[in-house]
Amino acid sequence: MVPDIDGQLHHFTNVGLYDGLFVMQDSETKTLWNHITGEALYGPLVGHNLGPVGNLLQMNVKQALAMDPKMQIAISDRIYFAGGRQFGSAGGPPNGGTRQHGPNPNAEMGDRFVPTLGKEDQRRPRMELGLGVWTSATHRYYPMERIRERGQAFIDQLDGRKVLIYVNSDTNTPAALFINASTAKIQDVEIRLDNGAVVRDGVLFDRGGKRQAMERPQQVFSRWYGFALTFPGCKVFGE
Amino acid sequence: MRKASFGQFSKALGMLLVLAGVGAICAAVSFAQANVSAQLPNGPAKLGFDIQRFSSNSGIFKTFSVEQTEPLQKVLKDGRVAEDTPVLVTVTAAGNFALLTDQMVFHHLAQGHAGGKDWMAAF
Numbered sequence: 001m002v003p004d005i006d007g008q009l010h011h012f013t014n015v016g017l018y019d020g021l022f023v024m025q026d027s028e029t030k031t032l033w034n035h036i037t038g039e040a041l042y043g044p045l046v047g048h049n050l051g052p053v054g055n056l057l058q059m060n061v062k063q064a065l066a067m068d069p070k071m072q073i074a075i076s077d078r079i080y081f082a083g084g085r086q087f088g089s090a091g092g093p094p095n096g097g098t099r100q101h102g103p104n105p106n107a108e109m110g111d112r113f114v115p116t117l118g119k120e121d122q123r124r125p126r127m128e129l130g131l132g133v134w135t136s137a138t139h140r141y142y143p144m145e146r147i148r149e150r151g152q153a154f155i156d157q158l159d160g161r162k163v164l165i166y167v168n169s170d171t172n173t174p175a176a177l178f179i180n181a182s183t184a185k186i187q188d189v190e191i192r193l194d195n196g197a198v199v200r201d202g203v204l205f206d207r208g209g210k211r212q213a214m215e216r217p218q219q220v221f222s223r224w225y226g227f228a229l230t231f232p233g234c235k236v237f238g239e
Numbered sequence: 240m241r242k243a244s245f246g247q248f249s250k251a252l253g254m255l256l257v258l259a260g261v262g263a264i265c266a267a268v269s270f271a272q273a274n275v276s277a278q279l280p281n282g283p284a285k286l287g288f289d290i291q292r293f294s295s296n297s298g299i300f301k302t303f304s305v306e307q308t309e310p311l312q313k314v315l316k317d318g319r320v321a322e323d324t325p326v327l328v329t330v331t332a333a334g335n336f337a338l339l340t341d342q343m344v345f346h347h348l349a350q351g352h353a354g355g356k357d358w359m360a361a362f
Contacts, residue, residue, distance in 0.1 A: 003350055003359040012359060014300040014347040015277040018293050022300075022347055024361065030280045032293065035347075035361040041288045043280040056329050056360050058340065061315055062322040068335040072308035073326070074351070075319070080341035083321035091345060116292045171325060 001038045001050040019229040020113040036220060036230050055216055058173040059202055066201035105129050105144070109225075121228035123236055131174035132220045132227035132234070135159050139231035141224065146238045147174055153184040153191045156237065158217055165237075166191055168202060177204065178215045303342065305351030311337055332356040 003010050003026075010026040012033070017023060023041065024033040031043030038050030064071050079088040107127055120126060130143040137159050144167075147154075153166035164179045169189050181193035191199040196207025204212040220227065228234060277295040284290060314320050325340035332354025343349065343362040350359045 001359045001361060003357050009357050011302070012348050012350065013298060013302050014296065015298055016293055016295040018288075022296075023293065024348060025277055030278050032279070040285065042282060042284045042290055042293070044283075046283050046285050050359070054329055054360075056327045056362055059326060059328060060322065061311065061320050061324045061326055061337075064326050064328050064335075064337050065311055065315070067328065069312060071311040071328070071335045071337055072333070073311040073314055073320070073337040073339075074303070074305040074308045074349070075314070075339060076303045076342050076346065078342040078345050080339050082319060082324040085318075087319060088342075112294065116294050118289070118292065170323070 001053055003050060005045060005048055017113060017116045020117050021226050053218060055219060058171055058221060060170055063170060063201045066203050103129060118229055120225055124224040126225045128224040130224060131176060132222045133176050133217050134231060135217060139234035140237060141227050141234050142237045144174060151186060153186045155182055155184055163217060173221050176217050176219045300345060300347050303346040303349040305349055327362055329360050331358045
């Protein structure tokens with residue numbers, strides 16, 4: 001997102017919940033903002049947007065370096081764990097010190113979240129995990145179970161373009177990537193496309209092994225309620 | 240103005256779930272917070288937005304103000320991350336850029352300036 005409004009830098013903080021999702025507030029005008037779409041929700045800047053939003057992709061360090069060997073990183077003073085060691089000094093350990101591998105698919109919504117919800121879409125279970133993808137014309141949710149039913153990698157159409165929907169096997173997170181192929185199949189840790197291209201460590205290579213430029217649609221790994229309340233009436237893949 | 244305010248600040252961060260997945264994943268979190276509410280303007284509201292459903296968290300989450308970055312290769316070589324350490328990757332005007340997932344579960348927001356442009360990441 002771009003934190004500039006009318007050319008002026010604004011400073012944002014997570015200040016609370018709405019629809020079970022965290023809400024941002026800028027300190028300059030106190031306006032509340034949707035953290036997924038960047039839309040102003042309440043306050044004097046309603047009508048403004050912090051777009052383009054951009055993706056925040058989940059991966060691991062190995063994949064990040066495969067994506068770009070010149071990748072930069074910023075590390076704050078918060079405690080974190082890496083390679084079995086603890087780093088940082090501020091705050092408590094993440095997740096209360098319990099090691100977790102991704103979000104809990106069987107989690108229940110906390111009591112504090114429920115009163116903030118709007119009218120829920122009952123088509124899917126509230127806490128189901130999946131990939132939300134959106135363009136200006138299409139809002140679509142891919143439940144994890146449907147991605148797995150399709151072999152963890154398949155091709156769909158998004159606004160007339162072919163898009164690969166897959167599960168990153170290292171992080172168990174779903175992702176979407178525009179490609180030029182008709183079928184996809186996971187083989188070992190690679191996704192093989194019928195045009196000879198391969199997706200390995202989240203990077204697209206052509207049949208000759210040459211790295212290809214990648215374009216991804218806007219996407220978010222989200223629970224159903226979050227995506228459905230953000231994009232009411234969204235399509236659900238397979239329905 | 241606000242319908243729900245959280246109770247006592249206790250074990251708030253320790254109960255956070257991993258992988259907020261841009262917030263929506265974090266919904267199972269049950270955290271208590273100090274009884275201090277965010278300052279709110281007096282509207283207006285986007286069509287359909289109901290301020291009565293907004294619940295303040297008293298500002299316990301601190302945005303990561305990014306002042307400097309370093310090459311991920313170097314950080315890996317130094318042993319400050321491992322190959323399997325989860326990261327969140329975005330693009331700024333200066334190129335690809337990673338944040339530690341463990342840290343962003345707390346910060347939720349990171350802001351900085353790169354390649355001559357301001358940027359912000361929300362998780």
